[in-house]
Amino acid sequence: MTAGAWDGQGFHGETVQTADTMFSTTFSFEWTKAPLSMNDRLHHIVKAKKVAELRALMHASARHIPELDRVEVHLIQFVNTRRRRDDENLVATLKPLCDGLVDAEVVPDDTREFMVKHMPEIRYEKGCTPHFELTVTEVRA
Numbered sequence: 596m597t598a599g600a601w602d603g604q605g606f607h608g609e610t611v612q613t614a615d616t617m618f619s620t621t622f623s624f625e626w627t628k629a630p631l632s633m634n635d636r637l638h639h640i641v642k643a644k645k646v647a648e649l650r651a652l653m654h655a656s657a658r659h660i661p662e663l664d665r666v667e668v669h670l671i672q673f674v675n676t677r678r679r680r681d682d683e684n685l686v687a688t689l690k691p692l693c694d695g696l697v698d699a700e701v702v703p704d705d706t707r708e709f710m711v712k713h714m715p716e717i718r719y720e721k722g723c724t725p726h727f728e729l730t731v732t733e734v735r736a
Contacts, residue, residue, distance in 0.1 A: 617732060617733040617734065617735070618660070618661065618663060618732070618733040619730065619731070619732040619733065620659075620660060620730070620731055621728050621729070621730045621731075622653075622656050622657075622728065622729045622730075622731075623726055623727070623728050624726060624727040624728070624729070625726055626725075626726065626727050627725040627726075628725075629672065629684065629685050629687070629688045629727075630645055630648075630649060630688055631645055631646070631649070631687035631688045631691070632684040632685070632687050632688070633681075633683060633684045633686060633687045634681075634684055635687065645691075646691045646694075647691075649688065649691035649692055649695065650691045650692075650694050650695040650698055651695070651698075652695065653691070653692045653693075653694075653695020653696060653698070653699065653729075654695045654696075654698040654699045655699075656695075656699075657695060657696050657699035657701055657731070658699055660696075660699065660701045660731065661701075662700055662701065662702075663701055663702055663733045664702075664709070664733075665702065665708075665709055665710070665711070665733070665734050665735070666696070666701065666702055666709070666710055666711070666731050666732060666733055666734060667710070667711035667712075667713065667731075667732050667734050668689070668692075668693060668696070668710060668711070668712050668713065668729060668730065668731055668732075669713045669715075669716070669728075669729070669730045669732075670685055670688065670689045670692065670713075670715040670716070670727065670728070670729050671715070671716045671717075671718050671727065671728045671729075671730075672685060672715065672716070672717045672718070672725075672726075672727050673718055673720055673723050673724075673725060673726050673727070673728065674717060674718070674719055674720075674723075674725050675719070675720065675721065675722060675723050675724070675725055676719070677719055680717045682714060682715050682716060682717055683714075683715075685715030685717070686714075686715060688715075688727075689712065689715050689729075692729055693705040693710060693712060696710070696731065701731070711734060
């Protein structure tokens with residue numbers, strides 16, 4: 596991955612860490628819609644399989660992140676239509692991704708003591724390719 600700063604518009608897969616800045620990285624996922632939604636009515640075995648897949652994906656993706664004392668995470672869904680969507684529905688996708696960070700030993704647990712989880716955001720960008728970005732940023736404990 597290439598070093599660079601995340602400017603709020605998401606440099607896909609960018610990692611930042613210098614002596615005077617905190618660690619930050621952004622993961623980009625090519626999903627056009629959330630893999631899990633609060634509105635899903637899935638059989639519990641199907642849901643458990645999807646949760647396990649998301650955790651494993653995040654675990655494998657986050658292996659390069661050093662062990663950190665405390666992080667904050669932001670999940671953003673980028674869309675190219677102005678259709679109404681509920682931000683809260685993305686929490687079902689955010690939770691397994693945060694669990695995957697714990698599985699990758701980035702932080703000891705996904706409790707408030709170690710992880711600040713921001714409410715997921717749905718951001719409209721005209722002409723963009725729909726995708727998701729998860730940004731993990733080290734915060735001072």
